[in-house]
Amino acid sequence: MSNYFYVAPEQLIRDRAEFAQKGIARGRSILGAIFDTGVVVVAENPSASLFKISEIYDRIAFAGVGKYNEFDRLREAGIRWADSTGFTYSRGDVDVRALANYYAQHLGDMFTEGQKPLEVEILVAQLGNSTRPTKLYRIAYEGTIADEPRFAVLGGDAETIKARFAASEDSLEPLTTTLKNAVGALAGPDRTIAVSDLEVGILEDRGERRTFTRLNDDQVSELLR
Amino acid sequence: MGLPLFNTSDDPGPSFFHFAQSTGLTPPVSSASATSAHATTVIAVRYQGGVVMVGDRQATGNYIASRDVRKIEAADRFTAIAISGTAARGIEFIRMAQLSFEHYEKMTDTTLSLEGKANYLSPIIQRNNLSSPLLVLPLLAGWDVALRVGRIFEYDGAGGCYERFDFSTIGSGTPFAEGTLRLGFNAELDRDGAIELGALAMYEAGDNDPSTGGPDFVRHLFPMIVTISSDGFQELEHDDVAERFRVINERRTQSGGVAGGSLR
Numbered sequence: 001m002s003n004y005f006y007v008a009p010e011q012l013i014r015d016r017a018e019f020a021q022k023g024i025a026r027g028r029s030i031l032g033a034i035f036d037t038g039v040v041v042v043a044e045n046p047s048a049s050l051f052k053i054s055e056i057y058d059r060i061a062f063a064g065v066g067k068y069n070e071f072d073r074l075r076e077a078g079i080r081w082a083d084s085t086g087f088t089y090s091r092g093d094v095d096v097r098a099l100a101n102y103y104a105q106h107l108g109d110m111f112t113e114g115q116k117p118l119e120v121e122i123l124v125a126q127l128g129n130s131t132r133p134t135k136l137y138r139i140a141y142e143g144t145i146a147d148e149p150r151f152a153v154l155g156g157d158a159e160t161i162k163a164r165f166a167a168s169e170d171s172l173e174p175l176t177t178t179l180k181n182a183v184g185a186l187a188g189p190d191r192t193i194a195v196s197d198l199e200v201g202i203l204e205d206r207g208e209r210r211t212f213t214r215l216n217d218d219q220v221s222e223l224l225r
Numbered sequence: 226m227g228l229p230l231f232n233t234s235d236d237p238g239p240s241f242f243h244f245a246q247s248t249g250l251t252p253p254v255s256s257a258s259a260t261s262a263h264a265t266t267v268i269a270v271r272y273q274g275g276v277v278m279v280g281d282r283q284a285t286g287n288y289i290a291s292r293d294v295r296k297i298e299a300a301d302r303f304t305a306i307a308i309s310g311t312a313a314r315g316i317e318f319i320r321m322a323q324l325s326f327e328h329y330e331k332m333t334d335t336t337l338s339l340e341g342k343a344n345y346l347s348p349i350i351q352r353n354n355l356s357s358p359l360l361v362l363p364l365l366a367g368w369d370v371a372l373r374v375g376r377i378f379e380y381d382g383a384g385g386c387y388e389r390f391d392f393s394t395i396g397s398g399t400p401f402a403e404g405t406l407r408l409g410f411n412a413e414l415d416r417d418g419a420i421e422l423g424a425l426a427m428y429e430a431g432d433n434d435p436s437t438g439g440p441d442f443v444r445h446l447f448p449m450i451v452t453i454s455s456d457g458f459q460e461l462e463h464d465d466v467a468e469r470f471r472v473i474n475e476r477r478t479q480s481g482g483v484a485g486g487s488l489r
Contacts, residue, residue, distance in 0.1 A: 049334075051334065054331070054334075055331050056331070073230065076332060077228045077229050077230045078228075079328065079331045079332055080229040080244055080328075081226060081227075081228055081229055083241060083324055083327075083328050083331075084226060084229070084244070084245065084248065084250055085226065086324075087245070087250065087320065087324055088226075088250065102227060102228040103228065105228075106228050106230070210327075
């Protein structure tokens with residue numbers, strides 16, 4: 001006969017949260033912000049091939065911090081969900097809120113029932129049009145979902161970065177200004193991030209169905225000048 | 226549908242078709258009996274800087290069901306896909322192909338090569354045609370961004386994929402279109418020459434095949450003409466197409482319907 005030791009539920013949740021937070025804090029942060037004509041997501045990422053920011057659908061982007069294998073699987077599931085929803089109904093029926101809820105449910109399930117909680121935090125962004133609003137949803141490791149009105153920060157150092165970016169103008173600004181502010185907030189006062197260490201993805205209408213673009217180093221330098 | 230998560234061992238990978246099959250999104254294979262003629266003509270002609278495609282606009286059942294169907298669609302920026310056979314299956318096939326190429330691109334962050342796209346379609350055609358009398362036969366043409374040439378891929382009923390280095394046609398108007406293409410094709414064709422040859426072949430098919438809609442001067446409806454080159458998929462303007470068919474029609478009127486010799 002085996003012995004089961006009693007662990008108070010509060011203690012269990014605390015331990016799991018601490019475990020997940022530790023994993024997430026190891027990675028670098030991501031900032032997503034709405035600018036006057038779109039949404040920009042900026043990550044500090046020294047790798048030029050293992051991306052943290054990706055396209056999910058025509059007007060939806062994804063970003064993840066924490067364990068790469070874990071958020072990459074969520075990214076794949078998001079693409080599959082969006083493509084099959086659009087295939088079954090119509091492209092216009094793919095809405096970010098439904099996807100964000102599925103992510104929140106899954107992360108919540110894994111947090112309480114999984115072998116271990118997922119060590120990730122994710123952002124899903126939607127570029128609005130005449131029928132849908134522009135949206136930023138941040139979903140934490142335990143399934144908490146937050147609807148962020150102007151910008152969202154993910155990752156270990158989120159609170160400080162958030163405070164730095166919040167100090168910038170409250171109104172929507174052009175991409176150049178928003179990107180500069182975002183990079184400044186990620187870097188902090190004492191350090192600069194090399195352009196090659198930045199990953200930038202934007203959602204913007206260019207008269208095409210798909211709105212996501214990943215900016216290359218030259219485009220980023222040009223915008224930061 | 227909930228969030229589609231898979232274990233590493235049963236993950237369908239970047240193929241949307243395999244994912245759709247695993248989740249039951251594609252209709253189950255059946256052997257219901259219905260038949261349909263390949264009432265269509267679509268032509269692809271290779272030229273120096275790409276490929277020209279010409280497609281008729283008529284949907285034929287026991288009578289003419291529609292006169293303005295689009296049988297050529299852009300599968301992505303550098304690839305065009307055309308269908309012959311059952312309309313319902315053909316449309317599903319085009320949607321599946323378009324989505325599959327984009328799905329692959331999003332999942333892997335790389336674009337499929339043109340040859341990769343051509344091969345990808347083979348098992349989808351095979352699955353449809355060997356299990357259902359509702360046949361579909363596509364034609365794939367595109368600009369190969371790596372090799373910088375236009376390429377044409379045709380298929381047989383069992384899904385076999387064959388590259389053609391000159392031209393290809395699908396549908397019931399094939400014998401008439403092919404005859405014209407065989408006499409008119411040469412490897413030095415430029416864009417204009419290829420468009421003219423393709424339009425002429427379509428005129429012949431429309432003239433001889435009851436299930437191919439040639440130029441319709443009464444309703445001002447004309448076969449669609451597209452080019453796929455380094456500039457991507459481009460459809461010719463309606464007036465441009467109309468003018469090209471008007472010239473052919475004029476010539477044919479003056480010859481009293483005779484198509485031979487210099488009067489082509």
